Amino acid sequence: MTTDTQEPLLSVRGLTLDIPMASGVLHAVRGIDFDLHRGETLCIVGESGSGKSLTSLAIMGLLDKNIRRSATRMDFNGIELTTASNRQKRALRGDRIAMIFQEPMTSLNPAYTIGDQLIEALRLHRKVSRAVARARAVELLEKVGITAAASRLGQYPHQLSGGLRQRVVIAMALMCEPELIIADEPTTALDVTIQAQILSLLVELTREMNVAMILITHDLGVVARVADNVGVMYAGELVETGPAANVFGKPMHPYTRGLLRCIPQPGKTQRGEPLGTIPGIVPSLVGDITGCAFRTRCPHAADACHAAIPEQGVPPHEFRCIHADGARALEGEPA
Amino acid sequence: MAIQNTIDPLLEELTGPTPRQILRKRVTGHTGLLFGVGVVLLLIVVAILAPVLAPHDPYAQSLANRMVKPVFMGGTWEHPLGTDHLGRDYLSRLIYGARVSLLIGAVAALISGVIGTAMGVAAGYFGGKVDAVVTFMINVRLAMPVVLVALAVVAILGGSLQVVIGVLGLLLWDRFAVVMRASTLQVRNREYVAAAQAIGASTTRVVLSEIMPNIVNNLIVIVTLEMAHAILLEAALSFLGLGVQPPTPSWGLMVSEGKNMMLFEPWLVLIPGVVLFVLVLAINLMGDGLRDVTAPDNRS
Amino acid sequence: MLPFILKRLGLAFLVALTVSFISFSLLFLSGDPAAALAGETASGEDIEAIRRVYGFDRPMLVQYFEWLFKALRGDFGESYYFKLPVSTLIGDRLSVTMTLGVCGTTFALLTAVPLGVVAAIRPNSIIDRIALFISVAGQAMPSFWFGLILIVVFGIKLGWLPPSGASTWRHFIMPTIVLGYYAMPAIMRLTRAGMLEVLNSDYIRTARAKGAGEGRVLFKHALRNAIIPVVSLAAVQMGFMLGGSIVVESVFALHGAGYLAWESIARNDLPTVQALILIFSMFYIIFTFLADVLNAWLDPRMRSS
Numbered sequence: 001m002t003t004d005t006q007e008p009l010l011s012v013r014g015l016t017l018d019i020p021m022a023s024g025v026l027h028a029v030r031g032i033d034f035d036l037h038r039g040e041t042l043c044i045v046g047e048s049g050s051g052k053s054l055t056s057l058a059i060m061g062l063l064d065k066n067i068r069r070s071a072t073r074m075d076f077n078g079i080e081l082t083t084a085s086n087r088q089k090r091a092l093r094g095d096r097i098a099m100i101f102q103e104p105m106t107s108l109n110p111a112y113t114i115g116d117q118l119i120e121a122l123r124l125h126r127k128v129s130r131a132v133a134r135a136r137a138v139e140l141l142e143k144v145g146i147t148a149a150a151s152r153l154g155q156y157p158h159q160l161s162g163g164l165r166q167r168v169v170i171a172m173a174l175m176c177e178p179e180l181i182i183a184d185e186p187t188t189a190l191d192v193t194i195q196a197q198i199l200s201l202l203v204e205l206t207r208e209m210n211v212a213m214i215l216i217t218h219d220l221g222v223v224a225r226v227a228d229n230v231g232v233m234y235a236g237e238l239v240e241t242g243p244a245a246n247v248f249g250k251p252m253h254p255y256t257r258g259l260l261r262c263i264p265q266p267g268k269t270q271r272g273e274p275l276g277t278i279p280g281i282v283p284s285l286v287g288d289i290t291g292c293a294f295r296t297r298c299p300h301a302a303d304a305c306h307a308a309i310p311e312q313g314v315p316p317h318e319f320r321c322i323h324a325d326g327a328r329a330l331e332g333e334p335a
Numbered sequence: 336m337a338i339q340n341t342i343d344p345l346l347e348e349l350t351g352p353t354p355r356q357i358l359r360k361r362v363t364g365h366t367g368l369l370f371g372v373g374v375v376l377l378l379i380v381v382a383i384l385a386p387v388l389a390p391h392d393p394y395a396q397s398l399a400n401r402m403v404k405p406v407f408m409g410g411t412w413e414h415p416l417g418t419d420h421l422g423r424d425y426l427s428r429l430i431y432g433a434r435v436s437l438l439i440g441a442v443a444a445l446i447s448g449v450i451g452t453a454m455g456v457a458a459g460y461f462g463g464k465v466d467a468v469v470t471f472m473i474n475v476r477l478a479m480p481v482v483l484v485a486l487a488v489v490a491i492l493g494g495s496l497q498v499v500i501g502v503l504g505l506l507l508w509d510r511f512a513v514v515m516r517a518s519t520l521q522v523r524n525r526e527y528v529a530a531a532q533a534i535g536a537s538t539t540r541v542v543l544s545e546i547m548p549n550i551v552n553n554l555i556v557i558v559t560l561e562m563a564h565a566i567l568l569e570a571a572l573s574f575l576g577l578g579v580q581p582p583t584p585s586w587g588l589m590v591s592e593g594k595n596m597m598l599f600e601p602w603l604v605l606i607p608g609v610v611l612f613v614l615v616l617a618i619n620l621m622g623d624g625l626r627d628v629t630a631p632d633n634r635s
Numbered sequence: 636m637l638p639f640i641l642k643r644l645g646l647a648f649l650v651a652l653t654v655s656f657i658s659f660s661l662l663f664l665s666g667d668p669a670a671a672l673a674g675e676t677a678s679g680e681d682i683e684a685i686r687r688v689y690g691f692d693r694p695m696l697v698q699y700f701e702w703l704f705k706a707l708r709g710d711f712g713e714s715y716y717f718k719l720p721v722s723t724l725i726g727d728r729l730s731v732t733m734t735l736g737v738c739g740t741t742f743a744l745l746t747a748v749p750l751g752v753v754a755a756i757r758p759n760s761i762i763d764r765i766a767l768f769i770s771v772a773g774q775a776m777p778s779f780w781f782g783l784i785l786i787v788v789f790g791i792k793l794g795w796l797p798p799s800g801a802s803t804w805r806h807f808i809m810p811t812i813v814l815g816y817y818a819m820p821a822i823m824r825l826t827r828a829g830m831l832e833v834l835n836s837d838y839i840r841t842a843r844a845k846g847a848g849e850g851r852v853l854f855k856h857a858l859r860n861a862i863i864p865v866v867s868l869a870a871v872q873m874g875f876m877l878g879g880s881i882v883v884e885s886v887f888a889l890h891g892a893g894y895l896a897w898e899s900i901a902r903n904d905l906p907t908v909q910a911l912i913l914i915f916s917m918f919y920i921i922f923t924f925l926a927d928v929l930n931a932w933l934d935p936r937m938r939s940s
C-alpha cells in the first residue's frame with residue numbers, strides 16, 4: 001500500500017448532484033469530500049441508490065444532461081474538472097482516467113472486433129500506427145490473462161464469455177496507461193468463481209502499474225480484499241471514510257456497523273444467531289433535507305439529529321454523527 | 336422539513352388513482368388522439384347525415400349548369416363549391432363521397448381483420464405446421480403487388496363498390512396476421528395461459544378469454560391503420576379508373592375527373608385530396624394515439 | 636451463413652412458385668377467358684375458335700405449367716394488344732421503372748435517415764416534432780394527389796420542372812419525390828427508434844468513456860448498429876415501390892412497366908398482365924432476399940451463428 005504524503009491525485013470537495021424531476025428535485029449526492037492518492041485504491045461502498053455510481057460518472061463527466069452538478073473542487077492532477085472544457089475532459093477520458101462498467105455483456109460494441117475497439121482506445125489519444133496499437137493490444141490482452149491473444153483480436157464480443165469480456169474491458173482501460181481507473185461494480189454481473197479472478201487481476205495490475213483506483217461496490221467482501229481506503233455512502237452522503245483497517249476494525253458510524261453485522265464475520269458472528277438487518281428503508285431524497293439521513297433507521301436517533309451533523313473523528317478516519325464516539329458506547333462496543 | 340419515509344407501495348395502490356382514471360388522464364392529454372377521434376366522428380356524422388346536409392342530389396346532372404364556379408370564385412351559394420363537368424353539385428358529391436370512403440374503409444378493414452386475426456392467432460397459438468403454413472401464406476401475399484393485383488381483379492370482375500370492398504378485404508389481411516401472430520406469441524407463454532390450459536379449458540375458451548383480451552389493443556391499432564390504408568387504396572384505384580365507377584361519388588374519382596381541368600380550376604383536384612388527407616391523417620393519429628395510450632412504454 | 640442463405644433461397648423459390656400460380660389463375664377469374672377475349676359481340680363459334688387457338692380448352696394445370704416453363708425461358712407469350720412478344724414490351728419499359736425505384740429509395744434514405752438521427756439526438760425537441768409530423772402527414776397523403784399538386788405547382792405555375800415525359804433526368808425529379816416520400820416515414824421512424832435504443836446502450840457509454848467525440852460516437856458506434864434493420868427495410872420498400880410505380884407513372888406519363896401494367900389491364904391484355912405480376916413479385920422476392928442476407932451480414936452476431 002503506497003499512500004503518498006504528496007498532493008492527492010484526485011481531490012473532491014462538496015460534490016453535489018441534483019436531478020430535477022416532476023415531483024421536485026432529487027438530491028442524489030449531497031456534498032461529498034474525498035481525496036485519492038497515486039496508486040491508492042479507494043472503495044466506495046453503499047446500497048443501491050446511495051449515489052455511488054453517479055459520483056463516478058460525475059468525475060468522468062459522463063452524467064446525463066439533465067443532472068445538475070456542482071462542486072467546490074474537483075481537482076485531478078492539477079486540472080480543475082468543474083471548469084474544464086469539453087475538449088479537455090475528452091482528452092482525459094480514456095487516457096488519464098479510465099472507467100470500467102458493471103455489465104461486460106453489453107459494454108462492448110457488438111459490431112466491431114475487440115481488436116478494433118482496443119486499438120481505438122489507444123489511437124483516440126496517441127498518434128501511433130495501427131501496427132503499434134495492435135502490438136500494445138496483444139500485450140495488454142496477455143497481461144489480463146487472455147491466452148492466444150493475437151487471434152482474439154479478430155473476434156467479436158459475442159464470441160467471448162462474460163469473464164473474458166470483462167478482461168477485455170480492463171485491458172481496454174489500460175491501453176493508455178491511465179493514472180486513475182474507476183471501476184463501477186466490475187464483478188457484480190459475473191459468476192462467483194470468476195469474480196475472485198477479476199478482482200485479483202485488478203489488484204495486481206493496479207499495484208504493478210501504480211494506478212489509483214476507485215472501486216464502487218455494494219459488496220463488503222470485495223472491499224475487504226481490495227481497499228486501501230473506504231468510503232461508506234448512504235443516501236447521497238459519505239457517512240464514514242478512512243483506511244480500510246480502521247473502518248473495519250473500529251466502525252464509528254452506526255450505519256457502517258449495521259452493514260458489517262449483515263455479513264458473517266469470523267470471530268464476531270455467533271453460530272445459530274440470526275444475521276443483522278437494518279430496519280426501515282432509504283428515505284426519499286426529493287425536496288429539502290436537513291439533518292442526518294440515517295436517523296429514520298438509527299437505533300440511537302435523537303432530536304439533535306434533525307439539525308446539522310458535525311464531522312467527527314480524527315483524520316484520516318472521519319465520520320458524521322452527533323455522538324463523538326458514533327454511539328459505540330451505547331451499543332456496547334469497545335471504545 | 337422532516338424526511339418522510341417512502342410511501343408504502345401497497346398504500347399507494349389503494350389510495351392512488353385507479354387504472355381507469357390513469358387511462359382517462361392519458362386520453363385527455365393526448366392531442367393527437369383527440370384530434371383524430373374528433374375528425375373521424377365528425378366525418379361519420381357527415382356521412383350519416385348526408386341526405387340532410389347535402390344541398391342537392393349528388394347524381395343530378397344538369398348540362399346547363401356545367402362548370403359553375405364555386406362561391407369564392409364568383410359563384411353563388413346555390414352551389415357553394417360549384418358544379419362539375421356534368422353539372423352535378425360539387426359539395427353534395429363531396430359529402431356523399433365521405434360515405435363511400437368510410438364504408439369501404441370500415442368494411443374492408445373488418446373483412447381483412449377477421450381473416451388476418453384468425454390466421455395470426457392460429458399461427459401464434461398452435462405454432463408448428465400451422466405457423467409455417469400461415470407464415471408462408473403471408474410471404475406469398477407480401478410478394479404480390481397489391482395495386483396491380485387489385486387493378487387486375489377489378490378489371491376482370493367489373494368495378495363496383497362491392498367488388499372493391501371484397502378485393503381490398505381479401506388483400507389487406509397481411510399486417511393483421513403478422514401483428515396478431517407476434518402478439519399471440521408474446522402472450523401465449525404467460526402463466527395465465529398455462530394456468531387456463533392446466534384446468535382443462537378448451538382451446539376456444541383459452542383463446543377467447545385469455546389471449547384475445549391481451550392482444551385486443553394491438554388489434555384496434557391495426558384496424559385503424561388498415562382502414563386508412565384501404566381508403567387510400569380505393570382512392571388510388573378509383574383515380575386510375577378501376578375502382579368505384581362513375582357516377583358514384585368517390586373522392587379519388589373526383590380527383591381523376593378534375594384532373595383535366597386542374598390548370599384552370601385547381602380546386603377540383605385540391606378539395607377532394609385535402610379531405611382524403613384529413614380523413615386518413617385523423618385515422619392515423621387515432622391509431623397512433625390509441626397505441627400510445629394503451630401501451631405508453633412502447634412509444635418509439 | 637451458407638445454410639442460412641440456402642434455406643432463405645429455397646423459401647423464396649417456393650413463394651415465387653406460388654405467386655406465379657396465383658398470378659396465372661387470375662386469368663380464369665372471369666370464368667371463360669376465351670369469352671372475355673372475344674368480346675361481347677362474338678358468336679359462339681368465334682369463342683370456340685379463340686379457345687382452340689389460345690389453347691384454353693386444355694386443363695388449367697397443363698396451361699399453367701406450359702406458361703411457367705416458357706416464362707422461365709423468358710417467353711411470356713404475345714401481347715393481345717400490341718402483337719409483340721411480351722418480354723420485348725416489358726424489357727423496353729423496365730429500365731424506366733427500375734431507375735425510378737432506385738432513385739425513390741435513395742431519396743427516401745437520404746432524407747429519412749439524417750432526419751431520424753437528428754430526431755433521436757434531440758428527442759421531443761422541435762426537430763423531433765417536425766420529423767414526426769412529416770412522418771404522420773406523409774403517410775396520409777394520397778400519392779396521386781401529391782403528384783398532381785407537384786405538377787401544377789412546379790411544372791406549370793413555376794415552370795421549373797417538366798410536367799411529364801421521361802427524356803431527361805429532370806423528368807425524374809418529381810416522380811422520384813412522389814414515389815420516395817411514402818417510404819420516408821417508415822425509414823425515419825425506424826432510424827429514430829433504433830438510434831434512441833442504441834444511444835442508451837452500455838457500449839455507447841463505453842465509447843464516451845474512452846474519450847471518443849460525439850461525432851464518432853454517433854456515426855461510428857451508434858449508427859453502425861442502428862442502421863441494420865433500416866437497410867433491410869429500405870430493400871423491402873424498394874420492392875413495394877415497384878407496385879407503387881403504377882400510380883406514379885400514370886400521373887407523370889412515364890412509360891415504364893407500371894404504366895404498361897395499367898394500360899394492359901385496361902385493355903384486357905392478359906399475357907402482359909400475368910407477366911408483369913410475376914415480374915414485380917420476383918423483384919420483391921429478390922429484394923427481400925437480398926435484404927435478409929444484407930441484414931445477416933451487417934450483424935456480426937448473425938454471421939457466425
